[in-house]
Amino acid sequence: MLATDVLVIGSGISGLSYALKVAQRNPDAKITIVTKADEDESNTKYAQGGVAVVTDFDKDSFKKHIEDTMMAGDYLNDREVVEMVVKEGPKRFKEIIDWGAQFDVNEIGTFDLGKEGGHSENRVVHHKDITGFEIERALLAAIDKLENTTLLAHHHVIDLITEHHVKASEFNQENIQCYGAYVLDIYAKKILKYTAKITLMATGGVGQVYENTTNPVIATGDGIGLAYRAKAEIGNMAFIQFHPTALYSNRSGRLFLISEAVRGFGAKLRTMKDEPFMQDYDEREELASRDIVARAIDDVMKKTGAEFVGLDCRHLDREKFLAHFPNIYEKCLSEGIDLFNQLIPVVPAQHYLCGGINVDKDGQTSIKNLFAVGECTNTGLHGANRLASNSLLEALVYGHNAAVKTAELLEKDDFNYDYLSNVPEWDDEGMRMMDEMVVITYLRKDLQSLMSDLVGIVRSDERLKLAAMQADKIFKSVNELYQFSILSPQLSELRNLVSVAHLIISQSIQQKENRGAFFNKDLEV
Missing domain, CATH: 3.90.700.10 (Succinate dehydrogenase/fumarate reductase flavoprotein, catalytic domain)
Structure with missing residues (x-):
């Protein structure tokens, strides 16, 4: 059995800043970070603009940043969350500077602040046009110095471990707990069981559910797919931000x-x-x-x-x-x-998901001992539309909050060790290895095509109804493959993409008002 105190899924700004904080607060805890591609491959790496944070209090203010965020989100934001993130922002921003991230300054030595759409003041700190790349570099360098933290690249999470894996008769959907995850070692082609007291989801966005996206190829909505199958609460999936x-x-x-x-x-x-x-x-x-x-x-x-x-x-x-x-x-x-x-x-092009796994202010999901941070979450910060460059700020603030809460839980040590020690190994006996990937490729392209054509920037009742029917057909084909095939990263990603598509379509049908990034032409007044 591979046991760790904290399992972090994802290696972007959310997962790495969280892991750093937990490691510093709990030096005796064992922390394992798994990521399905290279260690630096994440949505963070491709963030160009910067971090929206108030640093010039002569011209700017928390009040202005809060109001800009609320206006961009069409006032569907949770104001308490907005106020918390904006006001905590400067402290969290200072920490990434302390960890070694560098940001551009002007000729008088203050931050060279950029201005982006929806902002009333220049407040975006940046490192040229590769801010995310610079933050990722600094965080990985800091992680590398930690003795109690291990980062495993090319490890793909297949499913979360909850009670129903241990004893189906005791599975209680109203009080689900997470005990780690089944993880595919891509090079060894073996699915490993990682038990954990605390699991953090930091898996980024869902861009690959569309044909055209600014997201990297790894953005297949894995965290949301995993959480959805584990019965976590998921919200605001109708609000997909398209970068202009x-x-x-x-x-x-x-x-x-x-x-x-x-x-x-x-x-x-x-x-x-x-x-x-x-x-x-x-x-x-x-x-x-x-x-x-x-x-x-x-x-x-x-x-x-x-x-x-x-x-x-x-x-x-x-x-x-x-x-x-x-x-x-x-x-x-x-x-x-x-x-x-x-x-x-x-x-x-599809750029950012404003919804995701529902979390509280500490990043806790509806599943006990499962946390989530970053783009895979629905915190209430973004409402119906994200204000430019607020995402990196959200990741830092929620990464901090989740780490503080995790440290408290590790100190309390109130975990069900019976379940942790009785988790079964992954069972793929009788399954067959797929000899061709063409079916998966075909289904993935089919899904991307229907999402782009029917669930894009402008939607309609007829398009959404057709999308639901077509997505259901693809789901049935994918489920049949899953029932009889040894899991590959490609099939696992397709399962997650189908779940994401279903959530976007179904919650778009339920959305009866045009707000922010959501627009259904049949709802026009």
């Missing part, structure tokens, strides 16, 4: 993000006839919140029949732009686009 400006490509898959900070820097949106249009949709124009800008672009594309719109950087200061956005410039150049002489072709 991803670099257009005729290839499906992850699209390169043109950071919102570029519009904050002064870039303007134009039709391919070089005509501005945002003034027709919102008085804030390019700096309106993401849901408004994404729907405006979608509307222009549908009206004009264009496959993309243009982002105009031709008028911007070349030297300052290159200092702030060197990677965006180089990426555009590699695609044959000189952004100082031509429009950047951009399209909206």
Whole structure:
């Protein structure tokens, strides 16, 4: 039996900052971090913009940041949560600086603060246009110094362990507890049993349920799929944020993000006839919140029949732009686009999930001893639409809160050791190895296609009804594969994607009001 005190699933900012805090508070505790790809591969790594946090109290304030967050979330946010995250933000931000993360400063030595859509003030701290990459680097370096923490790359979680694995007759859906997880060692091709007193889900987003996304290929909604099968409460799944400006490509898959900070820097949106249009949709124009800008672009594309719109950087200061956005410039150049002489072709792409596993202010889920932090959660911070760069801040604040609560539980030591010692091994006797992956690939593409076509930026009653029927067919095919096949990472991811799709569709059908990132054209007044 592989036993650990704390099992962390995921290696982004949420999981790593949590693990650091728990390790520091409980030096005798054994902490195991598992991640299904390389140790640095996470949604955090691809976060360009930065961390939204109040640092300039002369021009900015907690009150302004709170109101901006509430307005962006269309006031479906939990105000108490918003106030907590914003006010705790500066303390948590200082900690990642202490851990070694570096952020850009201006000529007078203060933070070079960026401005993004929905923000009333410049408050986004950043490291050029690769902020997430820098934070990930610093956190991994800090984790590497800990003696009581082990990070296992290429380990994919198959299922959470709850009472029903131990003794079905004692399974109580009203009071479920988590005892760890079954984990596939991808290279050894063996499913291992990891028991844990505390399990933390920090698995990131769901972008791969759509054809076009800014998320990496690992973002398959694993945490939400795992939690859903374990009967955890899940909410706000109808609110999918589409980033307005991803670099257009005729290839499906992850699209390169043109950071919102570029519009904050002064870039303007134009039709391919070089005509501005945002003034027709919102008085804030390019700096309106993401849901408004994404729907405006979608509307222009549908009206004009264009496959993309243009982002105009031709008028911007070349030297300052290159200092702030060197990677965006180089990426555009590699695609044959000189952004100082031509429009950047951009399209909206799935970017962020505003809902997920329901958690309290300490990151505790409805399942005892199971915590969740980051994009896989529904904290109440984002409401119907996330304010730009609030996600990294949320991860730090909730990672801290969850770590403090975990430390308390470890000290209390009130765990059911009988269950922990009686968890069975994974049983795949009689299962067959799949000799072809083409069926999984086909079903995954089919699912992505229906989600993109029927459950995108603008939805309708008819589209959602059709999506539910088609998704159910795919679920039945996937379930049949699961019943008879030895599990692979690909099949496990597909199970999770199907669960995520079902939750998005069903909660979209239940949503009877257009708010924030959710828009059903049949609900228009």
